[in-house]
């Protein structure tokens with residue numbers, strides 16, 4: 057597609073700079089391609105129902121040349137397979153780093169180990185990684201024992217490191233208990249729960265953890281608004297935390313508004329996802345925009361520069377085994393929308409090392425050139441096990457997370473991103489559970505947290521954790 061072709065889809069282009077033109081063009085290109093690609097996805101083990109909604113059903117249209125032209129200068133994430141693993145301590149041999157590596161590190165056939173920067177472990181339902189048949193299982197058990205027997209100094213004495221490793225351990229626990237097809241792994245599950253319990257903080261300590269969103273804003277590390285001259289630069293709007301400003305965060309009467317994220321893997325209710333929306337000229341305008349979206353997302357006028365955000369915060373388990381909402385932000389996704397359709401997508405994610413160094417609330421921007429291995433509603437293909445997802449040399453091939461956004465945030469029939477791309481409201485492709493109301497209303501992080509905790513407490517992964525908690 058040439059920029060000229062994009063004009064067909066986007067009446068706005070006249071006002072956009074060259075760089076923005078390319079960004080928008082890429083997104084539009086992804087949308088335009090989606091109609092023909094809709095049914096062409098193939099995944100050997102993916103259930104049919106998931107195929108339509110899988111992010112991988114969409115073409116990857118960004119060429120390497122384009123992506124390097126768009127690369128941002130801000131620090132980016134998830135690009136390489138970096139060594140050594142020193143997130144939790146400067147010594148790569150430290151039992152905390154070893155545990156992190158054995159649980160999160162996945163090796164491709166060229167010997168590169170991915171996952172150090174991953175938020176969620178690279179484990180898919182069909183993965184045999186960590187299962188009793190794989191060599192990783194024995195390694196994991198041994199590493200757990202070293203971890204549990206290590207002197208209670210260093211990271212053991214830091215509440216932020218304890219919080220973060222707990223969320224890492226809990227993610228693996230959920231993935232191996234309910235997320236996988238492999239047979240039950242009682243030994244591993246038992247050790248995971250022991251470790252989760254050993255690092256657990258008190259409720260007061262969890263609530264007193266640093267609010268990473270506030271710290272990231274206060275650090276001044278990110279521009280505060282979208283800049284048309286530098287459209288690929290990640291920004292972080294400070295008003296996101298202002299509950300009386302133009303941003304309105306959304307809830308649902310019957311459960312979390314971002315229910316698809318809550319209930320699906322790799323998340324399984326361990327994070328609170330708060331969707332928020334903003335129209336450019338103040339709270340009254342946002343309320344009006346919301347009303348129009350609720351009425352009919354397809355026909356609602358999208359004001360130029362409307363924004364939506366999805367803030368993910370970690371839930372933690374306190375020393376009494378209760379789920380407590382933490383102020384730690386794991387990711388912030390933002391979509392900046394254009395009046396005639398189209399969007400630019402941004403993501404900030406938690407970087408363990410930066411968080412431990414008290415830098416910018418631990419958040420870094422995910423650049424367009426970043427790569428990752430999709431887990432959320434992705435095909436069930438283990439990217440390190442399956443030859444199909446390795447290149448000829450056996451190297452694992454990641455995908456650009458920012459390019460994947462348009463795979464789901466698209467109007468199905470129009471093929472152009474408009475009001476219906478706001479999936480929290482337009483529920484056509486990702487319906488809320490049967491019998492529940494889909495309509496949204498203004499809400500808060502507190503409400504989203506208690507709804508998510510209530511959801512998690514009924515989930516089989518939580519029952520299993522509880523079975524093992526006291527043992």
Ligand code: HEC
Nearest residue numbers: 314315316317331364365366389433461464478479480486
């Ligand atoms: C696999 C599908 C999928 C992909 C890929 C995806 N999202 Fe979403 N997103 C959703 C769903 C579904 C919701 C609605 C909330 C819910 O129920 O979880 C959502 C909600 C959001 C929201 C809240 C406002 C809204 O539009 O509903 C934002 C912001 C958002 N996503 C941004 C992004 C960004 C940025 C990316 C790419 C980095 C992305 N999303 C990739 C499925 C997806």
